[in-house]
Amino acid sequence: MVKVEAIVKPFKLAEVQEALLGCGIQGMTVAEVKGFGRQKGHVELYRGAEYHVDFVPKLHITVVIAEEMLSQVLEAIRSAAYTGKIGDGKIFVSPIADAVRIRTAESGLSAL
């Protein structure tokens, strides 16, 4: 099992969701985060004084999948979240040792 974490532009959520559903994914978890990267923030003026907004709102989407689906899922997220502009985000893949479904106590792949 692997965990795929994608940091994407917020307005891409619906498309990424569609794409993942298209891969047969049954669940995912989303968090509001703030990103810092090559996509720079901007300088704002408030009441005549400056402030720098370094962090831009991003969504952090986590989906745990069977390893064999990885390339398909990566491609699905990539193409759904793509705009071609700086700040489109990253996908990170990491190992998952085990998964448990609380409701059934199933573990492993069948817990997903």
Place this chain on the structure above:
Amino acid sequence: MVKVEAIVKPFKLAEVQEALLGCGIQGMTVAEVKGFGRQKGHVELYRGAEYHVDFVPKLHITVVIAEEMLSQVLEAIRSAAYTGKIGDGKIFVSPIADAVRIRTAESGLSAL
């Protein structure tokens, strides 16, 4: 060391916390997330127009523990978060290479 991440129903937080304390866990980190899964959202009507709520509020609880505690912790979370209804959530286990306590610079298990 392993990281245990549990996605649970929000109102179960207190019980999960109790259960973890019962295992001797000293710390944990919680984030507000939105989940999508078998537990479907619902259709709402607002001013006569529909909208679909796909994501339901969940809590994401992270606890890093010594590997030997894993089964105990899994069981503790599982039983505390259990209601038997769809959407009770998942627990994911993943490896942790190292941990550092900022205050003391301790690392490894003693950092937890």
Place this chain on the structure above:
Amino acid sequence: MVKVEAIVKPFKLAEVQEALLGCGIQGMTVAEVKGFGRQKGHVELYRGAEYHVDFVPKLHITVVIAEEMLSQVLEAIRSAAYTGKIGDGKIFVSPIADAVRIRTAESGLSAL
């Protein structure tokens, strides 16, 4: 590649950010979380009744880096986030199998 996750005191964000930039890090992701640990919460009184605040606000900073930068990054975060008081937080290190930059489809280290 490794993922470094730091749970730090909120007001330390700017300093940690500086320190990471100083290591040559190009991006990071930050989330608002609540922490439970040795740093106990406090008892509050509201309208004459007590309530216990167990969780304190923390920031969760994630940065994925090349493995060779690890010790430098750990030290940078540690010293930037340090106050010496209980509750300074933890750093967790975990393996990352792969990374993809959505915009360019680059993968591996060059995706960071």
Place this chain on the structure above:
Amino acid sequence: MNLIAVMDFIIPNREQTMFGKILIALFFLLYPFVASAAGADEATAADVQTHLNYVWTLIAAALVFFMQAGFALVETGLTRAKNAVNIMFKNLMDFCVGSLTFWAVGFGLMFGATWNGWIGTSGFFLSDYVHGEDPWVLAFWMFQVVFCATAATIVSGAMAERTKFTAYLIYSFVISAIIYPIFGSWAWGGLLNGKGWLENLGFIDFAGSTVVHSVGGWAALAGAIVIGPRLGKYDAQGRPRAIPGHNLPLATLGVFILWIGWFGFNPGSTTAGIKDIAWIFVNTNLAAVAGVVGSLISIWSLTKKPDLAMSLNGALAGLVGITAPCNTVSPTSAVIIGFLAGILVVFSVIAVDRIGVDDPVGAISVHGVCGVWGTLAAAIFHIEGFSWNQLGVQALGAAAAFLWTFPLAYLTFKVIKMTVGLRVSVEEEIEGLDVGEHGESAYPDFVLVVGAPSVTRKGAPHASLAYGVESHLAKGQVVRNV
């Protein structure tokens, strides 16, 4: 001025004949009528005073109406985000249901021709008003309807975060149709028609410490008892736990709005634009500020923290306290009355909490308890001197309000509970009434704290118990997926 023409005609006309004299006499006799006919818009002073009375009474009514917004904000601010739509909605609806009910039924029962001082019997559907005739009954109705709505809306706060929407609509009807107006007719019926029995005894309740606030407060008490505390309000040992309000700036705004509304409530109860209103304004304001100071000192001493939510209650306590005596005590007495009300409300809120009655906003203490205090204070601090007799009458009136309201409201809520149901399901209460009852979120664009992670009791033996969930579940209720 056609007076000149008239007199030109009369005087130089001929010698002072009998006819001429009569003419002159008649002229002057009729002069006031002529004048007011000549200048239908050049009204007499009495007319202008009447107009001023209308203007003042109606502006005061508008201010009292605004109190609905104040109550809505206070109640919403002092409860949780997940129930904000529901509480706002209930505050809107009790005014709407109340207005229509008071128009159809309540006003007649309260101010109609009295049946032996016990109940009004005429003027339903504003039938007393005949187009083209004097419309005072309309101005009076307008002022009274907002009072009725005030009494009605007090309950929503005490029963907040757990009451079914339909149940609340039914209650709103009952209080506006029966509970409030019939009691009101005892104390205030004579303002329009024959006097009620309390009035006949000399009961003083100038602007409604008892008639409005205690009645509302005792209905709130009945409701809070029948419905029971919110999930998680008491721990396994029965100790109360704080459930902080979600938006204290809105609650504070609400208090400011209530305060300005009270400048209609008390001085407007003259229903006349007269000098007395100055006195009433000053008394009202001094009691309110003294109430804040009294409650701040009390809570600061007790808990070592200056608590905003409690101090807001202090303002309202002072205002409720001065409502009955606002026209019969000196400014200095107003300060004392308000200050004591502020202290009283703190102890009352804590006591109510401890005896297991969950009143999220302190309505029982503010309106019920301080309403009684204000009613007694009208005798104790009477500017023309204290009399045991008056105090007895005041106590009787306060007792009558309790004995009339509490049982009737209790019964009402019991009947509602047994029929349509009074309380939402456990799952709905956990999830929040906004989604459960209305399918709407108050703040859909904000990330909300769920699972109350910042407000949880450390080391409670069983959190499920602590949240009161288990016991409910045990009764076989099914928790929907949350």
Place this chain on the structure above:
Amino acid sequence: MNLIAVMDFIIPNREQTMFGKILIALFFLLYPFVASAAGADEATAADVQTHLNYVWTLIAAALVFFMQAGFALVETGLTRAKNAVNIMFKNLMDFCVGSLTFWAVGFGLMFGATWNGWIGTSGFFLSDYVHGEDPWVLAFWMFQVVFCATAATIVSGAMAERTKFTAYLIYSFVISAIIYPIFGSWAWGGLLNGKGWLENLGFIDFAGSTVVHSVGGWAALAGAIVIGPRLGKYDAQGRPRAIPGHNLPLATLGVFILWIGWFGFNPGSTTAGIKDIAWIFVNTNLAAVAGVVGSLISIWSLTKKPDLAMSLNGALAGLVGITAPCNTVSPTSAVIIGFLAGILVVFSVIAVDRIGVDDPVGAISVHGVCGVWGTLAAAIFHIEGFSWNQLGVQALGAAAAFLWTFPLAYLTFKVIKMTVGLRVSVEEEIEGLDVGEHGESAYPDFVLVVGAPSVTRKGAPHASLAYGVESHLAKGQVVRNV
């Protein structure tokens, strides 16, 4: 009182001579003048009535001014957090631009000496007022300017979340300078100077169901059509999707504020402190509460959920509906008018939504549609009896408002679109106008839900389509990094 002295001098003086008689007669004849001369500051009753008229009119103006806050809150509450600064700002600016424009131009066109009942021609820059002379024109202007601003501000809600700030400033100028005042002169010009043609026909619009609300509503319709729906409002099949408002407590507060403002709007339209205001108060309030009940019943029946946002529209619908007839119908009729307005607004909001006009707050239905309803109701429920003739005049007035306002507003928005541009860029609309237009966030300390994760259409074939982004992008617009 020196009257005694005067009479002492006259009467016992000598026998009743002709001279004496004349003296007495003269005295009494002149008495009113003597009295008012004696007390230049002890004004006559007529003077005091005039003062009361000033006081009442200006207090009413203050209440109507407060409606600006109400509109701002309703519109902000019913739209998204990312546009809250922008909407608040627009509501502030339409009042400011409107006030200055109405001072310079609009008031003269509306209330100046009329050119054949079609347009006013004098009194620009308040030039009618001469220092030291009667200042009634100032009181009247103050009352009228807040009416003008009400008409102007209605549009901001219907075009919310996508209109350029500068475009809105230009529109504000046009409606306050031309659209509103010229129509207004037809129906209300006679309040200060010569009558307009609608007035001459006997058109009844006591407080402006047509003059203010329909005009605002039809301008809103034109604007909403020209600018098109918000991104994501319609799915690929053109079905409307809900975009929930971000702060329902603020929206509810806004409705309470509008409601109290309406107690200035309708009764203040007497511009005189007279008994009629009682009637108008009662009618206004009863229509509002009936509007809530009507809309609640409707939406509850239709969607099985008591919907707060819709019920708020119901209150406003009732208020708009009673605005024209508030001074010519019975309280019972007011209940009926309000109730029907409440039903009407629900169906209208849903219909407008379905035909592809995106009006985030329901302004078109509340003000345009219910404005027409109120105008017709003034004939249908006239207390002195129904007449087809009157209904015809009312229909003519309502039609005239549409035929004058809609094309002109449509043209205005088209011209703005072709010149400075009417709509913000797609990227700015997605990111929110607050950052894009103003570089400010309404709520920088709160974590906001981004990407609308809680409000997304499940299973829509292509989310990009669903959000309406693709089509816009296809037109070659560049999306900035978000």
Place this chain on the structure above:
Amino acid sequence: MNLIAVMDFIIPNREQTMFGKILIALFFLLYPFVASAAGADEATAADVQTHLNYVWTLIAAALVFFMQAGFALVETGLTRAKNAVNIMFKNLMDFCVGSLTFWAVGFGLMFGATWNGWIGTSGFFLSDYVHGEDPWVLAFWMFQVVFCATAATIVSGAMAERTKFTAYLIYSFVISAIIYPIFGSWAWGGLLNGKGWLENLGFIDFAGSTVVHSVGGWAALAGAIVIGPRLGKYDAQGRPRAIPGHNLPLATLGVFILWIGWFGFNPGSTTAGIKDIAWIFVNTNLAAVAGVVGSLISIWSLTKKPDLAMSLNGALAGLVGITAPCNTVSPTSAVIIGFLAGILVVFSVIAVDRIGVDDPVGAISVHGVCGVWGTLAAAIFHIEGFSWNQLGVQALGAAAAFLWTFPLAYLTFKVIKMTVGLRVSVEEEIEGLDVGEHGESAYPDFVLVVGAPSVTRKGAPHASLAYGVESHLAKGQVVRNV
């Protein structure tokens, strides 16, 4: 009317005898008295005017009271979420402390029998009022107490987010007991008793540009200087950084409320229901809208962004500017005065920021600077012509306000600093005063942005410096775990 009966008795009775004539004459002579005796409540015109004065003055007082809510909202909206309880609370308390203090001490010092035009000496605890006698002093007190509270509350904004709660309570007492009333007696003492020295010179400050606003503004300046800037307000190079307000919708609502409050503040300062109020209303409104436009144009030109927070200051600047001259300038002048005030406030806010005085809400510029501007404008734009002499007197008054207030307030804050302490600890300031001072959160159900991640200075050499933490820590203060 029993007049008929009386005359029936007199006239047809017998021939016109001397007795009869005298009777008639007497009757008519006495008629006014008879009439007013017959109707003790049918007051004379003068009585009704007096009543109208009471009603108007008290309604105006209620509107000015409402400004407390406006200030609370503006200040809360323009500061951070973590301090919202604290700021709301301070705004509540300065009114409460101020009311009691002004009742006990301040009113006597301001309006008591004057000691050579320098200080009032009687009427403490409202002792001037005797029950049963004329209560004008009460109406007048009510109006004046809300003015006192306005001056007091101005400071809370400028010292927001870092001032200790107890320190603020002490300051509230001092300004309400001494600073405000003594200055007030110089300019306004004659409104009730003997004139103050500024009044005697012919100083014009109709509604308080100087007396209320400048006094408040200079006290705010003193406070902001003594307490120093908020942590993080200035970077290592001393350049100001923006700390955005957390709730701009509430701030905007606050401005609308202040605006309507000003319709009591300025026109109510007639303390009489007379025609002048029309003029004052119009001037007040035109200056406010022109202030918004002036500030919007300025900030838009300067920063290329239409900034809402600054435009809100513009509205208040216009209002403060017109406060002194509202009764002595033409509407056109009001537009100019407001417009220039709007420009002035923008430059002033930026300048104050740059010189290192941290005023989170712009109170010093709005009230202090524009208060001076308004005071001078009363001479410059005087409708009866400009005179250097008058301008000199105005300048003198403005200078006197500064010279009296600033040193005294400075001293007050210094003494507070040295005794109970003026500023919260660094850790408390970082964590927020709500938790630190009150153990309450304003918004416990919302996830808040912590660590200001969205508002951080990129590339600042050391963030700790940037946040100003290090320097404070260096002083040995201990930071509690946050």
